[in-house]
Amino acid sequence: MFGTAPSAQQLRDWDDQHVWHPFAPMQAYREEAAPIIESGEGFELIDVEGRRYLDGISSLWCNVHGHRVPEIDDAVRQQLDRVSHTTLLGLSSPPSIELAARLVEVVPEGLNHVFYSDSGSTAVEVALKMAFQYHKQTNHKQTTRPAKGPRNLFATVGGAYHGDTIGSVSVGSIELFHRLYGELLFQTISVPSPVALRRPAGETADGYLQKCFDEVERIVREHADRLAAFILEPLVQGAAGILVHPPGYLKHVRDVTRQYNIPLIADEVAVGFGRTGTLFACEQEQVQPDFLCLAKGLSGGYLPLAATLTTDEIFEAFLGDSAAGRTFFHGHTFTGNPLGCAAGLASLKLFQERDLLRNISRNSECLSRMLKPLQVHPHVAEVRQQGIMVGIELVQDRETLTPFPAARRTGHQVTLAARRRGLILRPLGDVVVLMPAPAMPEHQIQQLCETAIDCIEEVTERRAG
Numbered sequence: 001m002f003g004t005a006p007s008a009q010q011l012r013d014w015d016d017q018h019v020w021h022p023f024a025p026m027q028a029y030r031e032e033a034a035p036i037i038e039s040g041e042g043f044e045l046i047d048v049e050g051r052r053y054l055d056g057i058s059s060l061w062c063n064v065h066g067h068r069v070p071e072i073d074d075a076v077r078q079q080l081d082r083v084s085h086t087t088l089l090g091l092s093s094p095p096s097i098e099l100a101a102r103l104v105e106v107v108p109e110g111l112n113h114v115f116y117s118d119s120g121s122t123a124v125e126v127a128l129k130m131a132f133q134y135h136k137q138t139n140h141k142q143t144t145r146p147a148k149g150p151r152n153l154f155a156t157v158g159g160a161y162h163g164d165t166i167g168s169v170s171v172g173s174i175e176l177f178h179r180l181y182g183e184l185l186f187q188t189i190s191v192p193s194p195v196a197l198r199r200p201a202g203e204t205a206d207g208y209l210q211k212c213f214d215e216v217e218r219i220v221r222e223h224a225d226r227l228a229a230f231i232l233e234p235l236v237q238g239a240a241g242i243l244v245h246p247p248g249y250l251k252h253v254r255d256v257t258r259q260y261n262i263p264l265i266a267d268e269v270a271v272g273f274g275r276t277g278t279l280f281a282c283e284q285e286q287v288q289p290d291f292l293c294l295a296k297g298l299s300g301g302y303l304p305l306a307a308t309l310t311t312d313e314i315f316e317a318f319l320g321d322s323a324a325g326r327t328f329f330h331g332h333t334f335t336g337n338p339l340g341c342a343a344g345l346a347s348l349k350l351f352q353e354r355d356l357l358r359n360i361s362r363n364s365e366c367l368s369r370m371l372k373p374l375q376v377h378p379h380v381a382e383v384r385q386q387g388i389m390v391g392i393e394l395v396q397d398r399e400t401l402t403p404f405p406a407a408r409r410t411g412h413q414v415t416l417a418a419r420r421r422g423l424i425l426r427p428l429g430d431v432v433v434l435m436p437a438p439a440m441p442e443h444q445i446q447q448l449c450e451t452a453i454d455c456i457e458e459v460t461e462r463r464a465g
């Protein structure tokens, strides 16, 4: 039965019959004959029919150095020759130890402890539980006032995305998720996203931003005795549509949370590993969070690996006699998997050896230059960019910001047009996302931009009506 490899057609049939794809309207998915990717080479993906595609979204924002990178492949192979998996529950392993030590060297100062998991959602989930438990075990001795009730409230930013497990959905505010799963979620309090494009009618951009800064202060002050933590995506809200925060906002959130002794959770799952122009986004405003969540690019985008880093102060609240029950009762079967950690180490080494930050800076300039024509396109509301993260928001009418009718799936149509031209994209609604890998060479950045512009022209002209 397992004698011969299945044909392309057989794979297509089985895919339709048996594979339930994530975040996919399955009925539409089946009608579309999506590429079945068989291999990768550099920054290209190759499907079972031999067609090549430029990977314009870093395989969902995680790939860093390209595909089949000899150095990372070798590191994983060498680890395969030792052992593929052992547990971190009660045991340890060289790759998980070395990666933790290397991470502590490169992240913002003060984050000395690394807790592994396997996805961005779980990295966030870990931070939420740790923050909650930290307060239980310290009785929040730093504040003057005793808590009025359980310290189980989390402050979040409007439109945030922190993952899709129940805890991470609770602290997110993607409208659709809350409509569907609201009854399963715990309570949070949110501040408005400091992004002026869709500010309320009658407000100036400056006035709106000032209000957003003030709201951080007000919410934290009013709920200071109930807050377990404040969580945010530093600099860029990814899944909300690549929303770029104004300078100083992150610093402001840190200053206010410090003033009230509220732990800050920086979710750098998307923005980490160079995407915003620095290795970590927090560096740009000299911010030291109490928790740092990493995933996507942590293993170079090779294997499911995540980490939640935290401070001595948090960690020490979990010490004490084992009978005292201060243990952090959390840990997945594949926590700190040695293959993932070996890939992570090799990726970090390459990042430094190849001076990727220079490449990122060049690519960031190239993206701005190439995408400039879109800034005056009649169906583009805004081209948002921070480093090598780009969101191009398509609208029916640029002046009134009237969106295209949702049923047209305009963003999705751009993705289909891109496939026909040998480019993989994935939109966020009608926001076309360009998320090239940090190591992509400039000529492929140009190809990415040229093709994306062609697709946007084709789809908006045909559909403008």
Ligand SMILES: *Cc1c(COP(=O)(O)O)cnc(C)c1O
Residues within 6 Å of the ligand: 118, 119, 120, 121, 122, 124, 161, 162, 163, 164, 233, 238, 239, 267, 268, 269, 270, 271, 295, 296
């Ligand atoms: C992708 C993402 C997550 C979730 O990561 P998964 O690995 O998909 O669980 C969490 N936070 C942010 C900011 C993300 O972009």
